[in-house]
Amino acid sequence: MTTTRTSTITRRSFRGAALALVTGAGIALTPVAASANAGGPAPVASAPVALAAAPVVAPNSAAQVAVDTALAQQGKPYVWGGTGPGGYDCSGLTYSAYQAAGVSIPRTSRAQSTAGVPVAKADLQPGDLIFFYDPVGHVGMYIGNGQMVHSSTYGNPVAVVPVDSMWGYNTARRVV
Template sequence: MTTTRTSTITRRSFRGAALALLTGAGIALSPLAASASPGPGAVASLPAQTSVSALTAVPTAYGVAPRDRALAAAHVAMAQRGKPYQWGGTGPGGFDCSGLVYSSFRALGVNVPRTSRAQSTAGHYVSRADLRAGDLIFFYSPVGHVGIYLGYGVMVHSSTYGKPVSIVPVSSVPGYNTARRVA
């Protein structure tokens, strides 16, 4: 009973942290759609609305500054929670770890490589102390797993067979390797 209660409390705190993070970034959350409104300094001349790829069949993204795209990509990945792990999967029915990253960023117009090893060389290096929501976190040596950092020590990822896309503490995955910022 205590284990269940702790687990429920932990899940609620992760959900609350992710919600606060995304809401603070101006990203509206709902089960059917999400939008990102340009914050201060965003480029206003971008198109008013861009359709999201049918591949991911998730929210419609509005023209936003690059940093907001990384946050929106994190939300796109979170919208896939519960979908099964599928080796080589890029959605919409299932995802592997790098397929979840690839599809989430692609839905917002950010091109990243398809595999976790190739993704680990995209963008630029970020120290663990400087992680921000939307950064990619890589595990193992050589790199063999990737997740999208959400802030507050949690990430969204697709880990392995039998486990759906989920939000977990970064510390629950052994073998932290590096992190990259791609948007």
């Protein structure tokens, strides 16, 4: 009898590629809780279910274009000094996203942290820029629901992450 064996590396590579594809398409994987069903068949263990991410609704059209542009870059590599389209650093992503919206902001994260008006963390709206560290050394764009899109560091592509997963919150600014 012949046995086909799939290597752990192949399975991991496939799993990672599938996760990248699902994440890049804006689909979130969430577990579904089993519910008790008195008198019915025994519940089956739940598997993650793909749910479409809620659409981002920005407060104005320029912020909407910036958010949509930044989100469209998910999966592209971090490139120091990069302003796209092949790769981005943190401020290059926000700079390019707002440039696509017809809004001029400075190029570096530190300079961007002086643009627009200050916003309290509790009042963030999609399109607001969020700054980290002291002195400022990183920027992301708030997209709603406690999440931001950013290009964090070499080896990590542009991605959506919870704002609170980043340490060193400094301030936030609204540029439109």
